[in-house]
Amino acid sequence: MTINSAMYEYGSKSSIIRELFAYGLERKKIVGEDKVYDFSLGNPSIPAPPQVKEALLGLLEEPAEALHGYSPASGDPQVRQTLAESVNRRFGTHFTADNFYMTVGAAASLNICIQATVCEGDEYITFAPFFPEYAVWVENAGAKLKITPADIKDFQIDFEKFESLITPHTKGMIINSPNNPSGVVYSEETIERLSELLRAKEQEYGTVIYLISDEPYREIVYDGLTVPYVPNYYADTLVCYSYSKSLSLPGERIGYIIVPDEVADSKRVMAAVAGAGRALGFVCAPVLFQRVAALCADVPTDIEAYARNRELLYNGLTEIGYECVRPQGAFYLFVKSPVPDANEFSECAKRHDVLIVPSDSFGCEGYARVSYCVSEQMIVNSLPAFREILEELRK
Amino acid sequence: MTINSAMYEYGSKSSIIRELFAYGLERKKIVGEDKVYDFSLGNPSIPAPPQVKEALLGLLEEPAEALHGYSPASGDPQVRQTLAESVNRRFGTHFTADNFYMTVGAAASLNICIQATVCEGDEYITFAPFFPEYAVWVENAGAKLKITPADIKDFQIDFEKFESLITPHTKGMIINSPNNPSGVVYSEETIERLSELLRAKEQEYGTVIYLISDEPYREIVYDGLTVPYVPNYYADTLVCYSYSKSLSLPGERIGYIIVPDEVADSKRVMAAVAGAGRALGFVCAPVLFQRVAALCADVPTDIEAYARNRELLYNGLTEIGYECVRPQGAFYLFVKSPVPDANEFSECAKRHDVLIVPSDSFGCEGYARVSYCVSEQMIVNSLPAFREILEELRK
Numbered sequence: 001m002t003i004n005s006a007m008y009e010y011g012s013k014s015s016i017i018r019e020l021f022a023y024g025l026e027r028k029k030i031v032g033e034d035k036v037y038d039f040s041l042g043n044p045s046i047p048a049p050p051q052v053k054e055a056l057l058g059l060l061e062e063p064a065e066a067l068h069g070y071s072p073a074s075g076d077p078q079v080r081q082t083l084a085e086s087v088n089r090r091f092g093t094h095f096t097a098d099n100f101y102m103t104v105g106a107a108a109s110l111n112i113c114i115q116a117t118v119c120e121g122d123e124y125i126t127f128a129p130f131f132p133e134y135a136v137w138v139e140n141a142g143a144k145l146k147i148t149p150a151d152i153k154d155f156q157i158d159f160e161k162f163e164s165l166i167t168p169h170t171k172g173m174i175i176n177s178p179n180n181p182s183g184v185v186y187s188e189e190t191i192e193r194l195s196e197l198l199r200a201k202e203q204e205y206g207t208v209i210y211l212i213s214d215e216p217y218r219e220i221v222y223d224g225l226t227v228p229y230v231p232n233y234y235a236d237t238l239v240c241y242s243y244s245k246s247l248s249l250p251g252e253r254i255g256y257i258i259v260p261d262e263v264a265d266s267k268r269v270m271a272a273v274a275g276a277g278r279a280l281g282f283v284c285a286p287v288l289f290q291r292v293a294a295l296c297a298d299v300p301t302d303i304e305a306y307a308r309n310r311e312l313l314y315n316g317l318t319e320i321g322y323e324c325v326r327p328q329g330a331f332y333l334f335v336k337s338p339v340p341d342a343n344e345f346s347e348c349a350k351r352h353d354v355l356i357v358p359s360d361s362f363g364c365e366g367y368a369r370v371s372y373c374v375s376e377q378m379i380v381n382s383l384p385a386f387r388e389i390l391e392e393l394r395k
Numbered sequence: 396m397t398i399n400s401a402m403y404e405y406g407s408k409s410s411i412i413r414e415l416f417a418y419g420l421e422r423k424k425i426v427g428e429d430k431v432y433d434f435s436l437g438n439p440s441i442p443a444p445p446q447v448k449e450a451l452l453g454l455l456e457e458p459a460e461a462l463h464g465y466s467p468a469s470g471d472p473q474v475r476q477t478l479a480e481s482v483n484r485r486f487g488t489h490f491t492a493d494n495f496y497m498t499v500g501a502a503a504s505l506n507i508c509i510q511a512t513v514c515e516g517d518e519y520i521t522f523a524p525f526f527p528e529y530a531v532w533v534e535n536a537g538a539k540l541k542i543t544p545a546d547i548k549d550f551q552i553d554f555e556k557f558e559s560l561i562t563p564h565t566k567g568m569i570i571n572s573p574n575n576p577s578g579v580v581y582s583e584e585t586i587e588r589l590s591e592l593l594r595a596k597e598q599e600y601g602t603v604i605y606l607i608s609d610e611p612y613r614e615i616v617y618d619g620l621t622v623p624y625v626p627n628y629y630a631d632t633l634v635c636y637s638y639s640k641s642l643s644l645p646g647e648r649i650g651y652i653i654v655p656d657e658v659a660d661s662k663r664v665m666a667a668v669a670g671a672g673r674a675l676g677f678v679c680a681p682v683l684f685q686r687v688a689a690l691c692a693d694v695p696t697d698i699e700a701y702a703r704n705r706e707l708l709y710n711g712l713t714e715i716g717y718e719c720v721r722p723q724g725a726f727y728l729f730v731k732s733p734v735p736d737a738n739e740f741s742e743c744a745k746r747h748d749v750l751i752v753p754s755d756s757f758g759c760e761g762y763a764r765v766s767y768c769v770s771e772q773m774i775v776n777s778l779p780a781f782r783e784i785l786e787e788l789r790k
Binding site for chain 2: 002003004005006007008009010011012041043044045046047048052053056057060063064065067068069070071104105107108110111115116117118119133136137140207208248249250251252253264265268269270271272273274275276277278279280281282283284285286287288289
């Protein structure tokens with residue numbers, strides 16, 4: 001074999017999301033830009049807040065050799081301290097720069113945490129519906145990803161099913177709340193119950209079980225809902241954060257990992273995080289945007305447009321007759337497929353130039369993800385097509 | 396084990412370079428900023444050219460949601476096409492956007508190429524002296540790194556020793572010219588002989604042998620010397636480029652991989668590169684600096700200050716009585732240790748507040764690397780200390 005076959009598979013099997021998006025681009029050339037309703041992608045439609053541009057313009061006044069020079073591998077110490085203090089103010093934590101490792105976005109954060117912790121024979125557990133790349137990263141680290149089936153009642157956690165998956169080989173779990181693709185936020189009750197169960201299992205097995213909290217949507221919540229801050233509930237939490245959604249900077253690849261002091265043997269875990277960063281080639285996250293993140297640490301996320309879109313889409317689709325999970329956060333609406341096979345739903349929608357992602361790739365059948373980080377006008381214009389789709393599928 | 400022990404080792408064993416640098420910072424607090432001559436780091440001292448700031452200011456006029464949005468995983472197609480055309484103009488190649496994969500700097504580029512190609516039992520070969528992280532990345536991909544001993548005659552390649560290392564398990568080799576730490580550029584004769592040997596071995600074993608050309612210093616050469624463009628000599632070349640040195644943007648993490656059409660089964664190799672990028676979490680390199688790279692594709696690298704430093708340091712040290720490899724490129728001077736053990740040389744220099752890196756970690760004993768990407772004044776001021784060091788060691 002001249003190349004690595006696993007890597008070839010990862011690179012040649014294109015994801016359904018990317019396929020839909022590419023199809024949409026082609027289709028727009030034929031029927032017109034405004035006649036294709038592309039709800040496939042999670043690319044923020046709200047521009048970065050003006051403070052980002054102000055920060056960049058201010059930084060560009062500094063001498064270029066220092067501005068664009070290397071930072072330490074774990075990131076600029078002052079940036080990390082500023083971010084720590086901002087998190088402390090909001091969540092009552094007591095982090096310092098030493099708890100932070102700056103990363104090239106959420107993919108890097110998760111990959112590093114997984115690689116840092118996985119030993120031979122280890123398993124990670126996640127909860128459907130989930131971001132499909134988790135499987136790629138966990139497998140690539142040499143571990144197994146076990147999936148807790150979705151609790152379609154309210155998309156919290158089915159604890160009975162979850163508990164049956166925990167074994168002495170469980171290295172940790174990955175949660176994502178607010179959730180992509182369900183839009184649901186785990187309640188305080190869920191986080192408390194999860195924490196209690198994990199503590200009990202740690203004690204029973206004499207192991208450490210890491211709870212990786214993947215929280216790029218932490219700031220995007222509606223109706224004044226509070227997202228429980230996971231490290232305040234469970235000691236062995238590793239936080240993976242990204243500014244992709246909160247500051248609308250997905251292309252700039254900037255985020256961080258927090259290893260709280262409360263994590264068992266936290267200094268050694270942070271060393272393993274640094275080592276995984278080194279081995280994977282993720283040292284010194286992009287410096288200009290490290291500084292931007294620090295300067296914008298307390299800038300609130302503008303979620304008004306997403307909130308309006310949520311109302312419009314949720315109300316519009318339920319009035320037509322769709323059954324939808326009411327989103328509490330993120331910018332995704334999870335719609336129940338009117339037919340058992342969500343791929344059939346997505347295919348039918350595609351014929352009406354509506355692009356939505358069948359839920360199978362998120363580890364949960366029978367739904368479709370509708371990304372509403374789009375223009376309000378597109379949602380309004382798409383509703384008649386959604387009506388036709390439902391009518392066609394009910395025939 | 397609660398964490399991965401290999402990652403812990405990578406993270407807790409600090410490199411000698413980082414140790415020296417940290418020591419220097421502490422020492423400066425005691426004896427004064429200008430009394431410590433820190434030649435340990437390879438952080439460019441020349442600021443980014445003014446075109447970088449102009450490009451950034453121009454880009455910041457664009458709407459933020461598009462400017463900072465995701466690019467395709469392999470990078471912005473227009474950026475890749477622009478870079479391809481720039482390379483074509485300079486080297487007579489015929490690349491297109493499809494041959495390019497944008498990456499988060501050279502570490503990412505190399506890591507991706509290694510992961511994309513390594514299968515079980517594979518070996519990579521490199522040439523001492525070499526960048527020590529090669530060993531981390533090759534090992535982490537599950538392969539073995541074999542080292543061709545340095546040819547201390549002229550720091551080209553000792554082909555006899557090299558040939559004895561090639562086996563049917565040789566997946567490829569990594570070359571770095573202009574070289575960190577020797578400052579030597581491989582001659583056209585060296586590249587031609589290397590290419591011929593590799594072609595013969597490919598035929599003998601019926602295998603593909605990749606030549607990874609790690610070329611962050613490609614633009615930094617002196618005396619009008621030409622760096623042979625490796626893909627023009629050997630078909631199975633993978634180019635790893637970074638703008639860290641050529642545009643003085645080390646902290647911004649922007650570079651690319653080229654998979655030429657001439658590479659055996661090049662489409663599959665590019666798919667494996669994309670797959671490794673995905674598995675490692677390196678998709679969509681930082682978009683703002685992708686655009687900057689394209690806008691500055693034809694900006695010449697300002698090497699005058701490095702050229703002056705080279706003369707000053709090379710002449711200064713040889714006059715004192717040191718034996719030095721005359722640098723042809725990059726910004727490192729490789730000085731022969733006056734005593735057999737380069738660590739003793741470095742320790743003695745440290746006592747004189749001169750920080751230089753012993754060559755052992757580069758896989759080659761008996762030298763020290765002096766990074767001259769520093770101020771001219773510091774070189775001038777350090778010369779008396781270098782004289783004292785030599786006198787002390789000769790006692």
